[in-house]
Structure formats: C-alpha cells, structure tokens
Amino acid sequence: MSVTSKLYEGKAKILYTTDVPEILLADFKDDATAFNAQKRGSISNKGAINCSISSKIFQQLEQKGIITHYVDNPKPNQMRVKAVKIFPLEVVVRNIAAGSLCKQTGLGLGTVLKQPLVEFYYKNDELGDPLLTPERLLLLELATQEQVEQIIHLTLRINEFLKDFFRKCSIILVDFKLEFGLDSQQQIVLADEISPDTCRLWDTATNDPKNRVLDKDRFRQDLGNVENAYQEVLERVLKTLETDV
C-alpha cells in the first residue's frame, strides 16, 4: 500500500490518502500546541510514542467489541485507519476535576466526581472549541439525538475500560477527550487518538501536584520532562499488556 496525497494536516497529525480506497495513513507529528495553538512547541519522539500508545489501546478496545478506526501500525509514528466522517465534536469524560472544569466551576483540583461527567465541545478552532449544551448540539445538527445517545453509551464503556487499564499501569485516568466518526455503513466508530496529548494521567506513586503529571499538562504548564513522562506512559502500557491483559 502506498501513500497517494496529503488529505489534511491538523495540529498533531497529517492524514494521507492511500491507494486502498477507504484506508488513510495518519502520520503523528512531534509538534505540540496548547490553548488553541497560542502556545506552540515540539516534544521529541511524541509522534511515535502517541501513535504506539493509541495503537495498543485501540487494539484492546476492538477486543472488547468497540469499533475503532484502527487498521494497523506500520511504523512507530504511523497508523493506518479507516476513512470516517468525523463528527465536529470533542467528547470529554471527566472522573476527577481538573483543567477547564475547575476553572469554570470553582471545583477544586482533584475532586473525585461521583459519576463520570460526559461533555460535548464544538470542534471549531475559530470559535475556540466552546462547550455545547445538548440543545445547541442538536440545533447545529452536529449529530442526531440517537447518535448522541450512542456516543454517550460508547464513551462510558470506553471510560470503564480505560480507567481499569490505566489503574493496572499505576496511573489514574483523570479525564480525556474522544472523537468519533461515521464509516461507510453509517456505523459510529471511535477515531483520532488516545494518548498523553488527549488524556490527563496522574502517577499513583505520588500526590505531588507537579510530579504526578504524566501528560500534556507538563507542556501546557511548563513543568519540564515532557518527553520522559510520555515515554513512561508508553513503557507502563507495554509492560501491562505483556503481563496482565
């Protein structure tokens, strides 16, 4: 299979069409952005680390019966994926209060939520990815009511799997962001990536608010040792898969 042309370049990935219809190649970049690309930088080896972590997690989710866009992982920083039409939604799940939830509600950092909170944000850089109400989501016809219900159901199943999986890696899954698409049969498919770029991951070994951070908050907040943290997550994921799952 060979690449034919560049289809789309996002902040963290480039998507290429291939000579196989319905299969795209995602090339994960080392570029890092935060705060709607107001902060820019690079994290060495991030593309390969995030692609490897995402590939392993997608394979695990497929085994649990969750349909993903994952096809295979031909190079460390490349994933072949099924072409899907992405819903312009960022689906965020929170188990513990952090980030914008604390900023916008006053909840203290680290507050354990009684049940997972699922939120929809409008994936629109020009508007700054605003939080949507369910009514606004339907008003804008970003998905149908039935699709929203299916997405929430899938998201909660994915959260249960991921919380348990990361617990085995001695990592607390604080929150994360998912994206979904529709395949050619109009099935809802988990897409994008699941990585330290898109999750908040805290090391269970320490309560120190800086040292525990194993995710992109190290970059957002200039905490240093960003690559080491991403590498640590990959190593724990691989070790857990070898010994446990």
Ligand code: TMP
């Ligand atoms: P937030 O607290 O900034 O709203 O982020 C919630 C989760 O979503 C966190 O795990 C980081 C992830 N996220 C992304 O993957 N992409 C984004 O653009 C943003 C803002 C957050």
Ligand code: ASP
């Ligand atoms: N990825 C997002 C951006 O650069 C924001 C973030 O992850 O904080 O815009």
